Amino acid sequence: xxxxxxxxxAAQLGPxxxxxxxxxxxxxxxxxxREAAGRGAELVVFPELALTTFFPRWLIEDEAExxxxxxxxxxxxxxxxxxxxxxxxxxxxHLGYAERTPDGHRYNTAILVERDGEVVAHYRxxxxxxxxEPEPWRPFQHLERRYFEPGPEGFAVxxxxxxKVGMAICNDRRWPETYRVMGLLGVELVLIGYNTPxxxxxxxxxxxxxxxxxxxxxxxxxxxxxxxVVGVAKGGMEEGVDGLAESQIIAPSGEVVAKALTNGDExxxxxxxxxxxxxxxxxxxxxxxxxxPEHYGSIAEPVRAxxxxxxRDPAADS
Amino acid sequence: xxxxxxxxxAAQLGPxxxxxxxxxxxxxxxxxxREAAGRGAELVVFPELALTTFFPRWLIEDEAExxxxxxxxxxxxxxxxxxxxxxxxxxxxHLGYAERTPDGHRYNTAILVERDGEVVAHYRxxxxxxxxEPEPWRPFQHLERRYFEPGPEGFAVxxxxxxKVGMAICNDRRWPETYRVMGLLGVELVLIGYNTPxxxxxxxxxxxxxxxxxxxxxxxxxxxxxxxVVGVAKGGMEEGVDGLAESQIIAPSGEVVAKALTNGDExxxxxxxxxxxxxxxxxxxxxxxxxxPEHYGSIAEPVRAxxxxxxRDPAADS
Numbered sequence: 001x002x003x004x005x006x007x008x009x010a011a012q013l014g015p016x017x018x019x020x021x022x023x024x025x026x027x028x029x030x031x032x033x034r035e036a037a038g039r040g041a042e043l044v045v046f047p048e049l050a051l052t053t054f055f056p057r058w059l060i061e062d063e064a065e066x067x068x069x070x071x072x073x074x075x076x077x078x079x080x081x082x083x084x085x086x087x088x089x090x091x092x093x094h095l096g097y098a099e100r101t102p103d104g105h106r107y108n109t110a111i112l113v114e115r116d117g118e119v120v121a122h123y124r125x126x127x128x129x130x131x132x133e134p135e136p137w138r139p140f141q142h143l144e145r146r147y148f149e150p151g152p153e154g155f156a157v158x159x160x161x162x163x164k165v166g167m168a169i170c171n172d173r174r175w176p177e178t179y180r181v182m183g184l185l186g187v188e189l190v191l192i193g194y195n196t197p198x199x200x201x202x203x204x205x206x207x208x209x210x211x212x213x214x215x216x217x218x219x220x221x222x223x224x225x226x227x228x229v230v231g232v233a234k235g236g237m238e239e240g241v242d243g244l245a246e247s248q249i250i251a252p253s254g255e256v257v258a259k260a261l262t263n264g265d266e267x268x269x270x271x272x273x274x275x276x277x278x279x280x281x282x283x284x285x286x287x288x289x290x291x292x293p294e295h296y297g298s299i300a301e302p303v304r305a306x307x308x309x310x311x312r313d314p315a316a317d318s
Numbered sequence: 319x320x321x322x323x324x325x326x327x328a329a330q331l332g333p334x335x336x337x338x339x340x341x342x343x344x345x346x347x348x349x350x351x352r353e354a355a356g357r358g359a360e361l362v363v364f365p366e367l368a369l370t371t372f373f374p375r376w377l378i379e380d381e382a383e384x385x386x387x388x389x390x391x392x393x394x395x396x397x398x399x400x401x402x403x404x405x406x407x408x409x410x411x412h413l414g415y416a417e418r419t420p421d422g423h424r425y426n427t428a429i430l431v432e433r434d435g436e437v438v439a440h441y442r443x444x445x446x447x448x449x450x451e452p453e454p455w456r457p458f459q460h461l462e463r464r465y466f467e468p469g470p471e472g473f474a475v476x477x478x479x480x481x482k483v484g485m486a487i488c489n490d491r492r493w494p495e496t497y498r499v500m501g502l503l504g505v506e507l508v509l510i511g512y513n514t515p516x517x518x519x520x521x522x523x524x525x526x527x528x529x530x531x532x533x534x535x536x537x538x539x540x541x542x543x544x545x546x547v548v549g550v551a552k553g554g555m556e557e558g559v560d561g562l563a564e565s566q567i568i569a570p571s572g573e574v575v576a577k578a579l580t581n582g583d584e585x586x587x588x589x590x591x592x593x594x595x596x597x598x599x600x601x602x603x604x605x606x607x608x609x610x611p612e613h614y615g616s617i618a619e620p621v622r623a624x625x626x627x628x629x630r631d632p633a634a635d636s
Binding site: 126127129150154155171174175176177180181184185200202203205206209212213216217219220223224253254255279280282283284285288290291292293294295296297298299300301302303 | 445489492531541603611617
């Protein structure tokens with residue numbers, strides 16, 4: 001194969017129970033890592049918050065109880081076996097986890113590690129969805145905005161795996177700005193982990209479209225920037241909440257080249273030729289040639305001071 | 319039906335030959351207008367450059383010959399019968415045409431006319447695709463950048479048809495910025511005419527994806543801004559060039575609710591409840607609540623001074 005092929009594995013996870021220990025989860029990650037390596041993977045992409053259950057579904061008022069879901073070092077004693085095994089296998093990886101900094105900030109974070117074990121970069125989730133205060137009318141909470149600050153650094157692109165690699169997390173993938181900011185930096189491979197409840201309490205009419213929307217936003221982001229996109233789920237029925245699976249690897253054409261068949265632990269693998277992006281970057285999406293940024297000013301302007309129309313009564317939805 | 323329903327017709331056109339007169343074309347438009355009105359349409363959307371063949375496929379060096387494709391007034395003597403009939407029927411419309419201003423500027427333009435005959439707005443295409451100089455290796459030219467200046471006004475949203483209506487033209491639809499700038503203005507209905515050759519000479523590998531990409535960009539733009547999108551083609555085999563048809567009306571969910579079955583003159587009709595957009599504007603795409611514009615600065619920055627990587631030799635594609 002000519003070009004710059006990278007064999008990428010989306011390591012989809014099935015549910016993680018609240019009671020599961022880090023050690024148990026890391027064992028699952030290592031099992032997936034080994035399977036992917038055995039199939040030739042050079043980069044294994046784990047999902048968002050891959051070390052624990054998706055704890056923002058609960059109101060957790062006890063700080064110690066909340067802190068137990070966060071990592072204060074990466075690798076720490078419980079995650080080091082994954083780092084060691086990856087280095088031994090010569091496989092790079094991407095891992096989402098809850099980060100608590102030494103000065104007490106909490107972020108929804110992902111780390112990118114090269115095949116030689118070098119830490120390439122961290123990314124902290126920019127677009128934090130959900131709500132700040134508990135909303136008892138919901139069948140389950142989505143308190144990401146209570147537990148995580150938005151990432152202060154924004155989006156970046158890193159030289160790794162022979163190309164330009166970027167990261168985004170879950171809700172980031174719904175925003176075209178996510179891909180475009182990285183596209184302007186020449187991104188060739190975007191790694192995105194997600195935890196997406198199929199039931200969307202503010203508008204349950206969207207539930208039946210969860211898989212369609214998941215693909216739509218990643219495929220358009222790929223095409224419009226000429227980049228590969230790897231979307232990796234933690235899916236399946238976790239603590240009573242059904243999570244979207246449908247992990248997928250999308251070419252710069254917007255086409256899905258590999259997709260999960262289950263909603264459990266599963267390796268989805270594809271050879272991603274990073275040169276494929278040039279088909280789009282040098283033609284229809286030659287950003288320098290065809291964009292008209294003089295008309296895009298409002299996109300980067302601060303949030304409007306005017307209040308949006310009030311939310312309708314969510315209880316009316318159910 | 320509750321909400322704010324507007325019955326919208328996408329009036330797809332089949333080919334227009336170079337030799338066809340304005341009078342002949344306007345007769346076809348009136349026929350479509352009457353059919354749409356008979357089916358209850360309140361707004362009839364004609365495609366880009368709906369009055370002539372797609373003349374940028376030729377190098378036209380004689381200025382008088384080129385000028386013959388442009389309108390210097392709208393309505394003019396040849397288009398006034400369309401305006402008159404629309405007003406008589408009480409139907410609004412959107413019409414794309416080549417505009418030559420009194421001071422000699424040339425734009426790829428669309429006009430929006432209300433049901434009472436009032437001209438609501440003009441829109442001049444911002445994202446002008448193709449090339450400036452003839453490229454003899456192409457089987458046909460795409461000299462839009464030779465014949466049209468980019469629209470200087472950018473994107474706008476207008477109070478019309480009981481809601482907030484925006485316009486874009488052809489290549490504009492591939493750029494997420496198009497929808498987002500209008501989305502930030504609260505757009506509820508985006509009207510887009512297009513002429514899209516299925517064969518894309520700079521990368522023929524994209525030809526088989528023409529329909530997929532057409533839908534992908536409009537559906538994601540709709541969903542990500544909670545707006546209806548009406549895409550209207552001039553399609554079919556026109557002067558030896560096969561044009562994509564697939565006119566479609568897309569709901570704020572991103573779902574296609576009506577789509578053309580032919581590549582000729584055809585009315586595609588749907589009842590668009592403008593309130594449907596609130597399902598998205600007030601939840602997952604509450605732009606004020608969830609966007610992080612402090613990280614989007616590069617999107618609105620001027621085009622980079624650094625040269626992009628050189629185009630590969632296009633002759634190598636064929």
